[in-house]
Amino acid sequence: MGDPDNKSQIWHIYSSSAELQTPFEAVYGLEICMTSLDKEKASVFFKENTCSAALMTKESGIRNILPQSDICDFDFDPCGYSMNGIEGNAISTIHVTPEDGFSYASFEAVGYAFKDITLTQLVERVLTCFQPNEFSVALHTNVHGEKLVEKFPLDIEGYFCNDKSxxxxxxGGAVMYHTFVQSDYRASPRSTLRCCSSWSDEENSDEVEEI
Known part of the structure; x- marks a missing residue:
């Protein structure tokens, strides 16, 4: 999925599924991949600036993304950060490599229904922690044929969406994939999320699972 002319921006999906005899509730899996993080935001994840994982979680704003979750966090030497969160049956995880020139952060969550917090609100909370120049959003559901794009429209302040799939x-359900670029940002040759406009709305009967 993604722009076929931009090989570094292709999102690969693998799926396997079987028809179930009993009904089940929808499960949503969200993945956000961010590059070119704001330098000040990224500096929190260097041990010389922030001495513990607990402080990184608090000072970065990660604690505010899903405030009711129980977080197990870890910091790396000299820099870097990971966390896993649990909230009831839902889980989340974040990984950060903050080095300038190839900074990257990822956020994943599975099991949230986006009722108390909308998808746009959750994405914006994540972006507040990192303020990336570019990012992508992939949302997967196990419900066959669900119209994710219509149910979960994304309108992110300060960014424009230039690719949708x-x-x-x-x-095996359905998946939508969006890429965004900061409104006043021009991608550099080093960027792994170079973007150009396209729209794909093809139905595919291949049975695959998101990675």
């Missing part, structure tokens, strides 16, 4: 995954 949507696929139905046979009995």
């Amino acid at each position: 949507y696929e139905v995954l046979g009995e």
